Amino acid sequence: MSKQLRVNPILCEAHGVCAELLPELIRLDPWGYPILASAQVPADLEPLARRAVKSCPTLALLLERVSPERIAT
Amino acid sequence: MEVSAVVAGPAGLPRMLPPVPVRGLGAHDERYGPVRLRGAALVDEVERSGLTGRGGAAFPAGRKLRSVAERSRRPGLPRLSGRRGAVLIANGVESEPASAKDVSLLARASHLVLDGVVLAAGAVSAEQAYLCVSRPGQAAALSAAVAERVGRDPVPVAVTVVPERYVASEESALVHYLNGGPAVPLLTPPRPFERGVRRRPTLVSNVETLANVALISRYGADWFRSLGVSSAPGSALVTISGAVRRPGVYEIALGMPLRDVLALAGGMDAALQAVLAGGYFGSWLPAGTALNAAASAAGLRAAGASLGAGVLLVLPAGGCGLAETARVVRYLAGQSAGQCGPCLNGLPEIAAVMEQAAFGDATGRVLRAVHNLSGLVEGRGACHLPDGVARLVASALRVFADDVRRHQRGPCPGARGRPVFSVPSGADAPPAGSVFAADRR
Numbered sequence: 271m272s273k274q275l276r277v278n279p280i281l282c283e284a285h286g287v288c289a290e291l292l293p294e295l296i297r298l299d300p301w302g303y304p305i306l307a308s309a310q311v312p313a314d315l316e317p318l319a320r321r322a323v324k325s326c327p328t329l330a331l332l333l334e335r336v337s338p339e340r341i342a343t
Numbered sequence: 344m345e346v347s348a349v350v351a352g353p354a355g356l357p358r359m360l361p362p363v364p365v366r367g368l369g370a371h372d373e374r375y376g377p378v379r380l381r382g383a384a385l386v387d388e389v390e391r392s393g394l395t396g397r398g399g400a401a402f403p404a405g406r407k408l409r410s411v412a413e414r415s416r417r418p419g420l421p422r423l424s425g426r427r428g429a430v431l432i433a434n435g436v437e438s439e440p441a442s443a444k445d446v447s448l449l450a451r452a453s454h455l456v457l458d459g460v461v462l463a464a465g466a467v468s469a470e471q472a473y474l475c476v477s478r479p480g481q482a483a484a485l486s487a488a489v490a491e492r493v494g495r496d497p498v499p500v501a502v503t504v505v506p507e508r509y510v511a512s513e514e515s516a517l518v519h520y521l522n523g524g525p526a527v528p529l530l531t532p533p534r535p536f537e538r539g540v541r542r543r544p545t546l547v548s549n550v551e552t553l554a555n556v557a558l559i560s561r562y563g564a565d566w567f568r569s570l571g572v573s574s575a576p577g578s579a580l581v582t583i584s585g586a587v588r589r590p591g592v593y594e595i596a597l598g599m600p601l602r603d604v605l606a607l608a609g610g611m612d613a614a615l616q617a618v619l620a621g622g623y624f625g626s627w628l629p630a631g632t633a634l635n636a637a638a639s640a641a642g643l644r645a646a647g648a649s650l651g652a653g654v655l656l657v658l659p660a661g662g663c664g665l666a667e668t669a670r671v672v673r674y675l676a677g678q679s680a681g682q683c684g685p686c687l688n689g690l691p692e693i694a695a696v697m698e699q700a701a702f703g704d705a706t707g708r709v710l711r712a713v714h715n716l717s718g719l720v721e722g723r724g725a726c727h728l729p730d731g732v733a734r735l736v737a738s739a740l741r742v743f744a745d746d747v748r749r750h751q752r753g754p755c756p757g758a759r760g761r762p763v764f765s766v767p768s769g770a771d772a773p774p775a776g777s778v779f780a781a782d783r784r
Contacts, residue, residue: 278530279683280725299719303684 274309281330352562371454392564398549401640414544428470430540435550436512444580447592459553464498509678514547527680528726572598575639583608585657613659622654626738663757665701668739689720705750
C-alpha cells in the first residue's frame with residue numbers, strides 16, 4: 271500500500287527534526303518549516319518516514335495511506 | 344408524491360434583492376407565495392437548476408446537498424446526546440471587507456434566507472441549523488425574524504455572531520467556532536461535510552445560495568434557468584465599489600458582460616484602468632479584458648480572474664494598482680490567524696516587498712523576491728489565505744507591469760495620492776461591508 275506524507279501546518283512549530291531525519295523528502299524553508307519534495311513515500315524510505323513521524327515533537331507530520339477518493343478532489 | 348402546480352415566479356430582476364426590505368412574515372408570504380418542493384425532490388430540482396454556491400467557490404449546490412444528505416443517513420454516524428442527523432450552517436459572515444451583498448440580502452429578504460435555511464436543513468436531515476453573521480445588530484434583527492416563525496419551522500435555527508476576522512468565514516473556521524473553539528480554520532480533510540459540528544456531517548452554505556434554494560423550491564429549476572446563461576444560470580448579487588458613481592450592491596443576470604454590470608453602478612467619472620474581480624481573494628484584470636468578460640465564474644476564470652463572492656473593485660486611470668494592492672496585501676497579512684508558519688512569516692514579507700514596489704522603487708530584485716516568497720507560501724496553509732495573497736500579487740505584477748517599470752524611478756503620482764479603495768487598516772478595523780451603508784442600492 272502506497273503511503274504519503276502530510277504536514278499539519280497548524281501543529282508544526284518548525285523544530286526541523288523531520289528534515290534532519292528524512293532529507294531525501296523534506297527540506298526546510300527560510301523560516302524553518304518543512305517543504306515536502308514529494309508527498310509520495312518510496313517503499314525503501316518508509317521506515318525512515320515512520321521514524322520522522324514518531325520524532326516530531328508536535329506530532330505535525332503525518333504518514334497516510336494514499337486514498338484514491340482524496341486524490342481526485 | 345403529488346405535485347402542485349408551479350407558481351409563476353417573478354420575471355426578470357430582482358429576484359433576491361427587493362427594492363425595499365420585505366418586513367414581516369405576512370409581507371414575505373404575500374410576495375413569494377408558499378414553498379413547494381422539499382427533501383429529496385428539492386435536492387433533485389436544485390441539481391437540475393445548475394445553482395452554484397454564491398460564497399465564492401461556485402461549487403454545484405445540488406451536489407453538495409446530495410453528498411451531505413447521503414452521509415447524514417449512513418448507519419455508522421455517531422449518535423450524540425441520543426440524536427443523529429446532519430448540521431446546517433448558513434454562512435452570512437461576509438468577512439471580505441469589499442463585499443456587502445450578504446448584509447444587504449439579510450436586511451432586505453431575511454425570511455427568504457430563513458426559508459432556504461430550513462429547506463436545506465430538511466433536505467440533508469439536519470436537526471440543527473445555525474445562521475452565522477458578524478454583527479450583533481444584524482443578529483438581533485434576524486433573531487426577531489426567527490421568532491416570528493415559531494411553529495412554522497421544523498428545525499431550530501440559532502442565529503450566531505462570529506468574531507470579525509478575514510478567515511472567520513472560512514467553512515472549517517465556522518465549524519471550529521461552533522464546536523467551542525476560536526473562529527480560525529482547521530486542518531482539512533476531514534472537510535465539514537465529512538466531519539463538522541459535533542462530528543456530524545455539516546453543510547456550510549452561503550446565505551445567497553440558500554435564498555436561491557428557497558426560490559427554486561417555489562418556482563422550479565426552469566424558472567431559475569430563465570435568467571442567466573446555460574453555463575451560469577440564475578442571478579447573483581455583486582458589490583461594486585471604487586471609481587463608480589453609485590457604489591453598492593446590485594443583482595445581475597449571470598453571464599452579463601462586465602461592461603453592463605459596471606453601468607448598473609452609474610458608470611465612472613474617469614476612464615477605467617483595471618478591475619479587481621473577486622475582491623481581496625481575486626485577481627486584477629486590465630480595462631479591455633474586464634469590460635468584455637462575462638460576469639460568471641467561468642467567464643471571469645477565462646479572463647484570468649474569478650467572480651468569487653461577486654466583488655468588483657474599480658480602479659480609474661490615474662490610480663496606482665501597485666499601491667492599492669500593497670494596502671490590500673498588508674491588510675490580509677494582518678488577518679492571518681497566525682496558525683501556520685509559512686503564512687505567519689511569509690505574508691508580512693510579501694506585504695513589505697509590495698510596499699517597496701509601490702512606494703519605494705520596484706527593482707528587479709524586488710520582483711524576484713515577490714516571486715520567491717509567493718512560491719514559499721502557496722499551498723502551505725491550513726486555509727487558502729496564503730494562496731489568495733500569492734494570486735493577487737501575481738495578477739498585480741502582470742497587469743501593472745508597465746507601472747512596475749515606471750516605479751523603478753520611484754513611486755508614481757497615483758501611489759502618492761489618495762487611495763481609491765478603502766481598505767481597513769490593521770487587524771482590528773471593522774471589515775465586512777463597512778464601506779457601505781448596509782442597505783444601499
